[in-house]
Amino acid sequence: MREKYDGVLRGPMTTSLRLWLRLLSCTTIIEKRLRRRFAEHFETTLPRFDVLAALDHHDGLTMGELSREILVSNGNVTAVVRQLQRQLLVDVRASPVDRRISIVTLTADGRRHFAELATAYQQWVGELLDAIADDDQRELFDLLAEVKSSIETVEAEEAPTAAVTPARV
Structure with a gap:
């Protein structure tokens, strides 16, 4: 298996750099195979799986919490959630505390679909x-x-660190 950046980096490589490149290569290969299999077997994507997994783990998340949970931007989460909502796999409701905040939960179909995806x-x-x-x-x-x-x-x-402002006397 070739390493990412094989032959591209000049000079001697430290063990730390070689380790990082090996981790990156393994992660990239596994991720590509998972993406391909999700597309072929379920006509879905890895980001959709990630959202469903986060929601399965939590009983409802705000868009911001979901974004932090799966380590992507709010815009990306919104797009994926809309796709899942159109498929009736998630439900999006306004927070009872603050109507500007949307809370995302799995539907019953979403739970069943996620269980099937998770098994695969x-x-x-x-x-x-x-x-x-x-x-x-x-x-x-x-x-x-x-x-x-x-x-x-x-x-x-x-x-x-938070800047400490001296008190004025």
């Missing part, structure tokens, strides 16, 4: 990773948790 998704991912022994999968999972923790630590250190 789990099977497909299993097929793609089946050649890796269970113990190795668990070890990789634990190592990637360390990677995630490291990234979160760096992000927290880089986050701007």
